[in-house]
Amino acid sequence: MAIVRGLPKFDGRSTFKTWSYRVATNACLDEVRRRSRRPLSVAEFADEASSEQSVGDALGVRMEIDHALEQIPEEFRLPVLLRDVGGLDYAEIAETLAIPPGTVRSRIARGRKHLSDILGNQSVS
Numbered sequence: 001m002a003i004v005r006g007l008p009k010f011d012g013r014s015t016f017k018t019w020s021y022r023v024a025t026n027a028c029l030d031e032v033r034r035r036s037r038r039p040l041s042v043a044e045f046a047d048e049a050s051s052e053q054s055v056g057d058a059l060g061v062r063m064e065i066d067h068a069l070e071q072i073p074e075e076f077r078l079p080v081l082l083r084d085v086g087g088l089d090y091a092e093i094a095e096t097l098a099i100p101p102g103t104v105r106s107r108i109a110r111g112r113k114h115l116s117d118i119l120g121n122q123s124v125s
Contacts, residue, residue, distance in 0.1 A: 002027040018095045021088065025078070025096060068118040076111030079104050 003023050010019055069077055078097060082088045083104075090108075094101040 014095065018092070021082075021086075021092060021096045025082065025086070028081075029078075064119065068115050071118055072111055072114040076107050076114060079107040080111035080115070083108050 003020050006023050010016065014022075069081075072080075079093055082093045082096065083090075088096065090101045090104045093104045093108075097104070099107075
């Protein structure tokens with residue numbers, strides 16, 4: 001919806017694909033901020049899950065990952081999310097964040113290292 005509402009603001013300075021990724025990224029960040037102010041309650045989460053066992057497992061993993069992501073600096077968090085969750089390639093992330101592709105690679109590596117350290121894993125791929 002944000003893309004449709006923002007169409008009148010599209011000025012053509014970048015490709016439509018890049019612009020739409022940026023709009024979608026901003027919408028996702030807004031949603032993350034909203035959710036951090038009002039986290040999903042266990043009861044609400046349980047309504048969406050199929051069994052009590054999966055609720056506990058899913059909630060625990062979700063909370064652990066969310067907590068770890070909150071701890072890494074935004075300059076590393078955004079590229080990791082765009083790559084690992086959004087599926088963007090390095091060039092698309094570079095264009096979206098207006099940084100060089102080499103910087104994207106290093107920030108993703110550093111962000112994954114932060115996550116690995118926080119989660120206590122040997123490696124995060």
